[in-house]
Amino acid sequence: MDTWQQGETLELSITDLTSNGDGLGRYQDRVVFVPDTVPGDRVRVRLVQARPSFGRGLVREVLSPSPERVRPACMVADKCGGCQWQSLSYGAQLMAKQQQVVDALTRIGKFVQPPIDPIAAAPAPLGYRNKATYPLERSAQGQVKAGYFRRGSHKLVNLNQCPVQDDQLNPLLAGIKQDIQERGWSIYNENRHQGRLRHLGLRLGRRSGQQLIVLVSTDPRLKDIELQAQMWMERYPHLVGVCLNLNRAKTNVIFGPETLVIDGVPYLEEILADLRFRIHATSFFQINTEQAESLLATLLTELALTGAETIIDAYCGVGALTLPLAQRARRVVGLEVQPEAIEQALANAGLNGIDNVEFQAGEVGTLLPQVADALNQQVDVVVLDPPRKGCDRPVLDALVALKPPRIVYMSCDPATLARDLQVLRDQGGYRLSRVQPADFFPQTPHVECVAFLVA
Secondary structure, eight states: OOOOOTTOEEEEEEEEEOTTSOEEEEETTEEEEETTOOTTOEEEEEEEEEOSSEEEEEEEEEEEOOTTBOOOSSTTTTTBSSOSOTTBOHHHHHHHHHHHHHHIIIIISOOSSOOBOOOBOOSOSSSOBSEEEEEEEEOTTSOEEEEEEBTTSOOEEEOSOOTTBOGGGHHHHHHHHHHHHHHTOOBOBTTTTBOSEEEEEEEEOTTTOOEEEEEEESOSOOTTHHHHHHHHHHHOTTEEEEEEEEOOSSSSOSOOSEEEEEEEOSEEEEEETTEEEEEETTOOOOSOHHHHHHHHHHHHHHHOOOSOOEEEEESOTTTTTHHHHHTTSSEEEEEESOHHHHHHHHHHHHHTTOOSEEEEESOHHHHHHHHHHHTTTOOOEEEEOOOTTOOOHHHHHHHHHHOOSEEEEEESOHHHHHHHHHHHHHHHOOEEEEEEEEOSSTTSSOOEEEEEEEO
C-alpha cells in the first residue's frame, strides 16, 4: 500500500454515507470520510487527516455529480452546520436512514433480520421545525449575528431565515436581531466570558400558531428590555410571551436554571393528539409536531390498549406520551429527572382534565423499581423515551427484574437503541416484534424509531 500524506489531493468515488452524515469513499484499501458529498459523486478531495487505515478529506471539486445530488434550498447550505444533507435528494435521505437503523440493529444489537418497517417519511422535508435556538455574536464591524456554527468550528454563519424552520419564525429572526443591534445590548464572548446576550430562542405552536421568544443572557439587566418586549408583543400578533433565561456558567449548555417572564406568559400552547399542552421556553418537546403525532398514533395502534392497563412512562418530560396513554389505560405513572418538567406535566394533565395519572421526579433507574413495588409489580407496559445517550444501566436492570409483558422504546439514536435492545433481549428474554423508523429531522442524518418488545 502506498503511503499518503495530509494535504495531498485524491480522486475517489463516494459509495456510502456514515451515521453522522459524511460521505464514504475508498482510496486503494483505505476508507476516506468526506463531508458534503453524496453517494454516486466522483470528487477531488484534499486530505486533512491521513491515518494508516483511514483518512478524512474536504471536497475541492465535484468531478461528476451523483444522480441523487440536488440543489440545496438554503443559500448557505455549504457553510452552515445546521443540516448536512440538503444536497441529497429526499428519497436518498430516507434510504440512508432506513439503512442506518438496519445496520445498527444487526451490527451493534446482533439481531438477525430485525422486523423493521419502511421509514415514515416527513410530510414536509422543509419548514418543519417548531423551535430554533441561535447563538449570538458581534462581528468585528459591530454587527449582531445570529445563526449556526460552521460544522466542526465555532465560526458563526449569519442567517436571516432558515428553510428548515417554520416560515412563521423567519420574520422574528431577522427583526429581533435588528432590534438587539439597535438597543446596543452587549453580546457574550465565550473566550473572554464577557458580555451578556448568548442565544436567541424562538418557539412556535404549529397547531395553535402561538409564538414565544426567549433571550439567554448572563445578566438580567438589559437596558429597556421591558419596553422592547412590549414592542415585540405589539408587533407580532401571535407572540404570547417574551422570556429571559439566565445562564452565567462557562459552558456550552444553552439554557441556565432560571427563566424570567418579561412580558406575556412563560409558555405557548400546542395541540398534540387533540390534547392541549403548555410548553415553556426551555422545555423539551419534539421539534417536528406532525411526525411526533404520527409516531404516537403508531404506538397507540400497536399497543391496542383496552382501558385496563397500568403503564409506566419513563423519561416522560411534560407528558406528551403520558397523557394520550392515560386516555386509553387505567393508570399511568410518569417518571422524569427534571422537577420543572414534572410540574408542567401535572399542569398539562389538569389542563386536559386527565386524573388517572401521577408524576414523580427523580432518576428513572431509582424510581422504576420503587414505583413497580408500589404497584405490586402489576405493570403491563413500560414506555421508554430516553435522551440520545439511551438508558442508563440501572434502568435496564430494573426492567429485567420487573419484566413487564411489553416494553415500548422511543429512540433518537439507532446505535444506543440497538445496544439497549440487545441487553433486554439477552438478559430479559424479550423478543423484538416491530421497529418503526420515522424521519423527524429531514436534511440531517438523524432518525427516530419506536421499537416494540414482548416478554
